[in-house]
Ligand SMILES: Nc1ncnc2c1ncn2[C@@H]1O[C@H](COP(=O)(O)OP(=O)(O)OP(=O)(O)O)[C@@H](O)[C@H]1O
Ligand SMILES: O=C([O-])CC(=O)C(=O)O
């Protein structure tokens with residue numbers, strides 16, 4: 001490998017010249033002997049340049065410039081200790097910055113909890129120890145932590161870190177609890193169909209204490225201080241306390257990363273997550289029906305995670321928070337992807353898990369605003385997140401090149417299988433789960449639109465992965481139809497994301513994300529109708545699922561065809577096509593689209609067995625109708641006018 005004559009060293013750092021100019025005759029010396037260290041330890045410390053301080057402050061951020069670096073760090077640790085304070089002992093833990101192995105400078109001893117008035121002398125073993133805080137570490141630092149300390153974390157050939165999320169490889173919606181109190185009782189959506197299963201304040205505190213005690217019992221915890229929402233007027237500050245480098249890196253990628261200056265001005269977080277997912281909840285606790293509990297307390301502005309390490313819980317917990325906070329400000333929060341063309345035309349992609357939001361919003365010819373969670377305000381759209389969370393089952397470089405290329409150093413790969421030796425990931429392997437995922441910062445997509453904001457949407461694309469194979473690959477919707485399908489939120493849930501579901505089955509989930517809604521679906525639907533009308537957006541229904549037969553008989557529509565369909569929506573060509581109305585669903589379907597076989601555009605033509613088609617169509621229509629019953633008692637729009645119109649836009653048979 002090395003050329004002869006260079007001394008057999010592959011990269012000769014010392015030029016030959018230095019040997020010739022050696023000072024002492026006979027003995028070859030290094031270049032003038034200027035190693036600036038006396039010991040190996042010193043030498044190693046030279047390798048690492050000190051980075052600028054990144055210390056948030058508690059309270060008003062005005063005076064930070066006058067603070068010394070020491071004082072800043074002390075205040076930061078104080079803020080973290082306060083976050084981790086026990087509810088019963090009234091004190092925060094002793095915290096110290098850095099790895100347990102490292103130096104123990106700048107410790108903060110227990111901070112008294114401000115909620116408790118009388119000072120309580122807390123004498124417990126946990127009060128005697130220090131908790132090390134790894135604060136807003138960089139991907140490099142988090143990689144080292146993961147690879148060194150977390151079983152199941154490995155470096156893969158593309159540079160991404162692969163890890164396991166443990167026993168849970170998807171969300172656990174049945175274990176979600178929301179605190180019911182004087183405020184939330186009237187504000188939130190409770191009862192039948194609601195994802196918000198109630199819990200009282202006391203039980204929340206029991207779980208919170210369990211999580212905090214667990215976190216404080218550890219040698220070290222990770223703390224991320226980050227933002228949600230690219231709209232600067234409506235930015236939310238979040239703190240995530242977790243016990244795994246994987247979780248810290250996941251959130252680093254998924255939330256908006258503050259600059260050093262923004263971090264110095266961070267102050268008190270608006271919301272805090274205590275992720276003690278490695279530790280179970282106590283089943284003897286009231287309301288607990290399993291060892292997993294994901295608890296949201298909007299009044300305390302806190303969330304507790306016990307008994308699941310699936311990182312998507314944090315992401316979607318924060319999304320639920322936004323579904324509460326944003327509508328209060330007349331801003332619509334959306335479970336949608338979003339991208340923008342060169343001319344500034346914005347499209348939203350709604351759809352349940354696995355229907356194609358990430359895949360179709362990541363489009364090489366358009367700017368990516370975001371893949372999963374957005375806000376629509378009077379100023380336009382903004383992404384809530386700072387990263388993407390792509391499904392990677394059967395991922396291929398040819399079909400999804402931008403996602404493929406984003407899986408590099410810094411990216412977290414969850415639950416994928418790889419070759420032990422070459423570390424090449426096998427994306428077809430479902431041994432761990434079907435819900436394999438990649439989490440990467442949005443700037444890993446080359447045409448990401450940074451900052452992730454855009455003007456008002458022109459097209460609103462509703463994605464459904466129809467396992468029955470009877471919905472047309474694309475249809476143009478009236479506003480009432482858009483509302484009907486938005487409220488219905490139909491798809492055939494594809495295996496994986498939600499625990500336990502292995503086969504596709506028809507699912508209805510309002511607003512294409514009922515699991516994350518905080519208010520009644522009609523509140524969001526009414527806002528969407530108003531915004532679409534005001535800004536003249538067109539609705540489309542795109543079936544990214546089966547054609548030519550149901551799941552088992554037909555095939556999933558080729559991604560390349562779906563892309564052509566989406567292209568024709570963006571370009572405006574599809575708006576000018578000739579349409580035909582389908583029976584039962586009354587959907588307007590185009591007669592042709594460039595690059596898409598005409599026979600698949602009409603499902604009836606694509607099915608060999610026409611009788612089976614008809615029966616399946618009626619079966620699905622029946623499911624839609626049954627599902628919609630529950631919404632009929634709600635009023636949408638002024639004088640309930642919209643409700644009638646929307647109902648009439650559903651299937652008629
Ligand atoms: N015709 C098609 N259109 C869209 N996606 C398809 C199609 N055929 C297959 N797929 C696959 O379906 C999956 C769509 O998943 P995607 O990550 O886009 O879901 P998502 O809507 O973003 O879900 P989540 O909210 O869970 O992130 C991808 O794995 C994609 O490769
Ligand atoms: O939450 C998850 O795990 C993945 C996701 O985006 C969804 O389900 O919509």
Ligand SMILES: [Ca+2]
Pocket residue numbers: 357358371372389390391
């Ligand atoms: Ca997605």
Ligand SMILES: [Mn+2]
Pocket residue numbers: 335353372
């Ligand atoms: Mn999602």
